[in-house]
Amino acid sequence: MKAHGLSVVPPPAWDVRVYRRQPDDGECTYPIMHAANFPLPQRRGDFGSGAVEFMHTAHVLVVLFEYERAAAHDALFARRGLPTPYHDDFSPFALQRTLRGQSGVQYFFNDHGRAFCLYVVLGSHARRRRLVSVANELIATLAIH
Amino acid sequence: MLAITITEGLAIVVLGMLVVGLLRSHADILRALHELGAGDPDEAGSSRARSATLAATPRGTGDAGHDLDGETLTGESVAISVTEATQDTLLAFLSASCYTCQPFWNELSGPADIPNGARVIAVVQAGDNLAKLRSLAGPDLLVVISDTAWTDYQVPGSPHFVYLDGPSGAVVGEGTASTWPQVRDLLTHAAPGRSSGPAPDSVIELSGHDNAERIDRELLGAGIGPGHPSLYPGSDDIEASPTEP
Numbered sequence: 001m002k003a004h005g006l007s008v009v010p011p012p013a014w015d016v017r018v019y020r021r022q023p024d025d026g027e028c029t030y031p032i033m034h035a036a037n038f039p040l041p042q043r044r045g046d047f048g049s050g051a052v053e054f055m056h057t058a059h060v061l062v063v064l065f066e067y068e069r070a071a072a073h074d075a076l077f078a079r080r081g082l083p084t085p086y087h088d089d090f091s092p093f094a095l096q097r098t099l100r101g102q103s104g105v106q107y108f109f110n111d112h113g114r115a116f117c118l119y120v121v122l123g124s125h126a127r128r129r130r131l132v133s134v135a136n137e138l139i140a141t142l143a144i145h
Numbered sequence: 146m147l148a149i150t151i152t153e154g155l156a157i158v159v160l161g162m163l164v165v166g167l168l169r170s171h172a173d174i175l176r177a178l179h180e181l182g183a184g185d186p187d188e189a190g191s192s193r194a195r196s197a198t199l200a201a202t203p204r205g206t207g208d209a210g211h212d213l214d215g216e217t218l219t220g221e222s223v224a225i226s227v228t229e230a231t232q233d234t235l236l237a238f239l240s241a242s243c244y245t246c247q248p249f250w251n252e253l254s255g256p257a258d259i260p261n262g263a264r265v266i267a268v269v270q271a272g273d274n275l276a277k278l279r280s281l282a283g284p285d286l287l288v289v290i291s292d293t294a295w296t297d298y299q300v301p302g303s304p305h306f307v308y309l310d311g312p313s314g315a316v317v318g319e320g321t322a323s324t325w326p327q328v329r330d331l332l333t334h335a336a337p338g339r340s341s342g343p344a345p346d347s348v349i350e351l352s353g354h355d356n357a358e359r360i361d362r363e364l365l366g367a368g369i370g371p372g373h374p375s376l377y378p379g380s381d382d383i384e385a386s387p388t389e390p
Contacts, residue, residue: 001214003222010212012229012314019221039232039264042285 004031005114006064009141015040030066035138047096047119055102057124060135064118064142071115079109082142085120087132092125103128111144210234210307210314211298213266215291218279223289225266228314233263235332238295238305240269241277245323246304252325254283260332263308268294308335 001008003018010016015036021029032046038059044050048061055061071077085105095104096119103125107118118139122131213225213236227234237253239246253265267288269278282288294300298307298319306328308318318335322328 001222001224008224010224010226012226013231014224014226016224017217017221019219042287 005112005145006031006033007143007145008033008035008138010035011037011137011141013037014138021046028068030068031064032066033062033064033142035062035064036060037134037138045096048121049097052095052097052099052102052121055099055121055123057101057127058131059123060131060138061121062118062135062138063120064116067115067117069114072110072113074115076108077110077115079107081109081111082116082139082144083107083109083118084136084139085118085132087128090120090122090125090128090132095121101125114144116144208315210309210316211294213268213289213291213294215268215289215294218275218282218288218290223287225289227309227311230264230311230314233261233311233317233332234309235259235263235265235328236294236298236307236309237265237267237328238269238298238300238303238307239267240303241274241281243303248323248325249304249328250281253286254281257325258329260329263332270295306331308332 001010001016001018004020006018008016008018015038016033017035017040018031018033020031023029034040034044034048034051036051036059038054038056040051041054046063046065048063051061067077085107089105089107090103091105092098092101092103094106095102101124103122105120109116109118120132120135120139122128122135124131210227212227213223215223217223237249239249250267253267257265259265265286267282267286269288269290271290271292273290278288298305298316300307302321305321306319307316308331309315310317318331320331322331
């Protein structure tokens, strides 16, 4: 699947959406990818609100959120290349929407002159070792062009 | 006077023959409808069972489900894997213009009662009326625009439904229907209370149109090939042996 300069090969049982919001007046919008090993609901916030509420303990949500290109030179996005999440990086306090038992992580990075945030939510902090490998199966197929 | 009487008599005989012919044709239609179970819920069940028997014959490569790739009505690119899923999937091949699709849009755009917790995805073709589709689908029904899916599943027309087993991704039921309860029946009978994949011979089909390849296969299995006289209504050779090519 290729869209908006992103490509991904979803593993079995995964749902992937890539979209770009319709801009309001004067606004610039950038591509966003949502990938989950559970059915994504139609109504979702950019960082997965509306979807995380449906997550069970075996579920994983991966969000790739692009920022304006100029931000790629900012210190926040200094990391180069798509990161590979590590289980120790996850925390129940790193969630955009805090839900009991869940865990998350955010990595800011740049790739091909583009600025991104990779946000991963796990359905269970206690099972993060197992779930991170599930998330990484998807992330390993992700490419930024 | 005699000529008038004879003419009248002939007219009466011809009209009588016409009436008898019409009555016979009417009786044939009623018999056919009765065999299909029309108007009799019990018979309808047996009709479904017959369909199931037909569908239990080995199918071709169409047995395996195909992942969905396409766009949503809001322009999102979408890729959905239907294999190794924890829930079953019902693909509803619909269109904005087909009159018989209307009840399904009405049903699926709201909080529909879906047996087995199956996920419902409406699949439409590119070039369909987007504005009308948006208004029919509402905000919560996932609609995927994918000509590839129509080809992959050999969809003969809309409405058409394909029911996929979650863990295996195999097609466990397919066909057309005119009402939502018929589709619910498909889901219920294809997977009655199962928690894992169904047996391969539990394929259930709705009545109605079907894919051409399977029809050809079944006809050939019954000795009816291209050019067979029974395929041409009005032929005098309809009663010929079905093994004749």
